[in-house]
Amino acid sequence: MNLLLSFIWVALTGSMYYSNFLFGFLLGFFILWIMNRNEVDQRYFYRVPKTIGFVFYFLYEMIMANIHVAYDVITPRHFSKPGIVRFPMEAKTDLEIHLLSTVISMTPGTLILDISEDRKSLFIHVMYLKSKDDFITQIQNGFEKRLLEVLR
Incomplete structure (x- = not known):
């Protein structure tokens, strides 16, 4: 509408x-x-601002990752510290898992390798891995939290 x-x-x-x-x-x-102020179902009016916030967060993260990768490519010294991280997901449905994995893969420097058999974890290749715990916390509090707020 x-x-x-x-x-x-x-x-x-x-x-x-x-x-x-x-x-x-x-x-x-x-x-x-x-x-619709007096209606019981007000989900739309909460989801639209959260969706707009998620889009801006994703664009910010993508731009910062592009700058980081471009800086590493341009400079003679390489700063990459590749690693594979097992990321425990809160996402349950096929749509949530697919969108989360797509958003993570679209950010330069990260790539989804596989989903675990029990569909509770993602295996992510990270190009610039300083700390596994920091990376997991960043994805949980960033992409996953914001995406699930939009979808649920």
């Missing part, structure tokens, strides 16, 4: 710009929020 309101806004204004679509989306979100 929010996307439909955004497209209606763009059609009414006749301006096909991203900024106009974004304004229409925010306006539609506000209208839907006002109309």
Whole structure:
């Protein structure tokens, strides 16, 4: 419904710009929020801000990882310390596991090697591994926590 309101806004204004679509989306979100304030199911109004926050977090992490890898490639000394980490997941469903593994793999310097037989762990190849515990904590408090907030 929010996307439909955004497209209606763009059609009414006749301006096909991203900024106009974004304004229409925010306006539609506000209208839907006002109309559904007293409804029992308010999940949409919590998920949209969390989704936007997750997208910005992912973009930040991806840019920082790209800079880190590019710096390592450009400089004559190599800073890589590769390692394989067994990451215990809280993700349970196929969608959660797939999205988590995709997001981790899209970040430069990490690659998903395998999923355990019991589907409770990911095996991740990390290009810059300083500490396994720090890496696991970073993924748990970063990607996994934010992704599960969006999906659950």
